[in-house]
Amino acid sequence: MNIALLGYGRMGQTIEKIAIKRGHNIVLKVDKDDKDYDITKADVAIDFSIPSVAFGNISNCLNNNVPVVSGTTGWLEDYDKALSLCKEKNGAFIYASNFSLGVNIFFELNKTLAKMMSNLGQYNVTMEEIHHTKKLDAPSGTAITLAEGVIENNVNYDDWKLGSDEDKTIPIVAKRIEDVPGTHTVTYESEVDSISIEHIAHNRQGFALGAVVAAEWLVGRTGVFSMNDVLNIG
Numbered sequence: 001m002n003i004a005l006l007g008y009g010r011m012g013q014t015i016e017k018i019a020i021k022r023g024h025n026i027v028l029k030v031d032k033d034d035k036d037y038d039i040t041k042a043d044v045a046i047d048f049s050i051p052s053v054a055f056g057n058i059s060n061c062l063n064n065n066v067p068v069v070s071g072t073t074g075w076l077e078d079y080d081k082a083l084s085l086c087k088e089k090n091g092a093f094i095y096a097s098n099f100s101l102g103v104n105i106f107f108e109l110n111k112t113l114a115k116m117m118s119n120l121g122q123y124n125v126t127m128e129e130i131h132h133t134k135k136l137d138a139p140s141g142t143a144i145t146l147a148e149g150v151i152e153n154n155v156n157y158d159d160w161k162l163g164s165d166e167d168k169t170i171p172i173v174a175k176r177i178e179d180v181p182g183t184h185t186v187t188y189e190s191e192v193d194s195i196s197i198e199h200i201a202h203n204r205q206g207f208a209l210g211a212v213v214a215a216e217w218l219v220g221r222t223g224v225f226s227m228n229d230v231l232n233i234g
């Protein structure tokens with residue numbers, strides 16, 4: 001497959017290595033100063049850029065009939081517009097806040113635990129995410145997906161907020177510590193005990209492999225998909 005990388009930072013470079021190992025060609029590497037490029041050279045584009053440009057990158061792919069995988073977080077105010085454009089152009093699009101297999105299993109565990117806790121009002125949920133100091137957005141996209149998983153499955157919550165202590169609102173704490181690839185913890189606390197589930201990424205390999213697998217899966221399909229479709233879980 002001929003792959004375009006939109007964003008050639010930490011993730012773009014990790015994806016490049018894995019894609020080449022899996023027999024793909026990187027035909028385009030686009031970073032912040034690249035303006036006039038021909039996206040149609042690619043069979044599929046993988047966008048790991050920055051929040052302020054992600055929607056523009058995704059639209060450019062969809063407008064040019066190039067399937068697009070996006071892992072960029074922090075741009076979701078435009079997600080519905082991306083869905084509409086994908087439908088209008090009969091294109092192919094996957095966004096995931098986290099492409100790793102481990103986190104996608106963790107998302108399912110989180111939903112199951114949220115359901116079990118729904119009738120147990122004595123437990124309060126909190127979430128913590130820890131990332132490297134270069135991260136631009138907070139809370140992480142993964143923490144937002146985890147919070148949405150609780151809200152969908154637990155009647156005690158209908159919103160999330162950074163650091164909040166409000167009724168029916170999941171408080172999310174975001175910590176920034178040098179070089180941490182990504183740690184997410186969901187904790188239920190009562191007066192008598194605590195239950196936590198946690199995912200710790202040791203490096204970026206899992207995210208990158210998941211994004212390449214998603215790109216391989218997406219080519220030849222049309223529609224808007226999630227990692228549950230790719231991994232056949234959930």
Ligand SMILES: NC(=O)C1=CN([C@@H]2O[C@H](COP(=O)(O)OP(=O)(O)OC[C@H]3O[C@@H](n4cnc5c(N)ncnc54)[C@H](O)[C@@H]3O)[C@@H](O)[C@H]2O)C=CC1
Pocket residue numbers: 006007008009010011012030031032033048049050051053057070071072073074096097098099100207
């Ligand atoms: N969904 C997932 O599994 C994962 C998502 N991420 C997200 O992916 C994004 C990228 O993460 P990193 O690679 O660590 O960041 P990074 O900062 O290392 O790389 C982003 C790159 O995008 C470039 N860029 C700026 N403007 C651009 C433009 N107009 N077009 C293309 N590239 C442009 C920057 O110059 C930079 O090189 C972040 O939003 C992060 O939260 C990160 C890891 C996993």
Ligand SMILES: O=C(O)C1=N[C@H](C(=O)O)C[C@H](O)C1
Pocket residue numbers: 073097098131135136139140141142143181182183
């Ligand atoms: O910025 C990162 O590094 C990461 N971002 C994603 C997120 O916001 O959830 C995924 C992963 O945790 C790494």
